[in-house]
Amino acid sequence: MQVRFWGVRGTIPTPGPNTVRVGGNTSCVEVRTENNMQITVLDAGSGIRLLGNSLLKEFPDGVHGNILISHTHWDHIQGFPFFVPVFGRSNRFVLIGQKRVGTRLEEIMAGQFIESYLPYAYKTLPADLLVKEVATGERFLIGDSTVVTTASINHPGGNLGYRIEHDGAVFTYCSDIGHPDDGFDENVLKLAYGADLLLHDAHFNTMEDRHRFSHWGHSCWLEAAQVASEANVKTLALSHFSPDTTDDMVDEILEKARKVFPRTIVAREGLVVNLPMGDTLP
Numbered sequence: 001m002q003v004r005f006w007g008v009r010g011t012i013p014t015p016g017p018n019t020v021r022v023g024g025n026t027s028c029v030e031v032r033t034e035n036n037m038q039i040t041v042l043d044a045g046s047g048i049r050l051l052g053n054s055l056l057k058e059f060p061d062g063v064h065g066n067i068l069i070s071h072t073h074w075d076h077i078q079g080f081p082f083f084v085p086v087f088g089r090s091n092r093f094v095l096i097g098q099k100r101v102g103t104r105l106e107e108i109m110a111g112q113f114i115e116s117y118l119p120y121a122y123k124t125l126p127a128d129l130l131v132k133e134v135a136t137g138e139r140f141l142i143g144d145s146t147v148v149t150t151a152s153i154n155h156p157g158g159n160l161g162y163r164i165e166h167d168g169a170v171f172t173y174c175s176d177i178g179h180p181d182d183g184f185d186e187n188v189l190k191l192a193y194g195a196d197l198l199l200h201d202a203h204f205n206t207m208e209d210r211h212r213f214s215h216w217g218h219s220c221w222l223e224a225a226q227v228a229s230e231a232n233v234k235t236l237a238l239s240h241f242s243p244d245t246t247d248d249m250v251d252e253i254l255e256k257a258r259k260v261f262p263r264t265i266v267a268r269e270g271l272v273v274n275l276p277m278g279d280t281l282p
């Protein structure tokens with residue numbers, strides 16, 4: 001299994017000199033399984049734009065894949081209208097996620113493609129797009145042998161965490177999670193248990209901020225490290241950094257997180273990780 005980070009920022013794209021090393025694009029991760037031919041994308045933040053360009057170069061005659069949407073906060077879907085494969089007739093994508101506050105997933109995705117926001121409509125996109133809603137706790141197969149398990153994790157308006165398993169390797173994606181004050185979200189622990197790699201929200205730089213803004217539904221890097229340890233994961237990737245977190249701040253966070261959970265890495269834009277990982281951290 002190969003995991004590539006295309007967007008690791010939360011809230012809003014954050015270009016500029018202070019974010020060049022970690023990256024400024026919002027949430028998007030690509031997972032390849034089944035000899036690199038099965039494409040599973042997690043979230044469609046602004047990072048998905050560059051992924052789209054890369055896929056068209058690799059598959060000029062048509063690309064097929066699945067896009068798992070954790071939730072439809074804007075930083076997780078805003079790149080979708082700029083994902084160029086949607087403009088090609090020979091491309092096919094299945095969008096997978098859940099309803100949000102009673103509104104169908106397809107309706108929410110299509111809602112970005114209306115005047116006054118964009119000059120083209122979702123219905124006119126030439127690619128073959130299928131939207132599939134899943135329930136929390138649902139387990140389904142992608143391709144022949146990639147197993148995906150979902151679970152609701154705590155975040156305002158709802159959020160799905162994903163556990164992807166293939167050929168003995170496990171990648172868990174828990175972006176945007178607010179843990180209870182007296183422990184950790186049980187579903188995050190379950191999804192993450194024994195994973196080769198856990199991607200976890202690290203929005204807050206201090207527990208003080210995390211408690212002050214607990215209604216935002218995000219985590220501090222310290223909670224990510226504690227969850228990784230509790231769930232017995234092999235490696236932790238910190239992600240979904242606040243737009244105000246600079247590269248230098250991420251360096252400091254990583255140093256501190258490694259004191260709690262030594263096998264911690266930063267999900268940097270462009271970083272590729274092969275699972276299961278060797279002893280050396282990237």
Ligand SMILES: [Zn+2]
Nearest residue numbers: 010011075176
């Ligand atoms: Zn987010």
Ligand SMILES: [Zn+2]
Nearest residue numbers: 071073155176
């Ligand atoms: Zn969110």
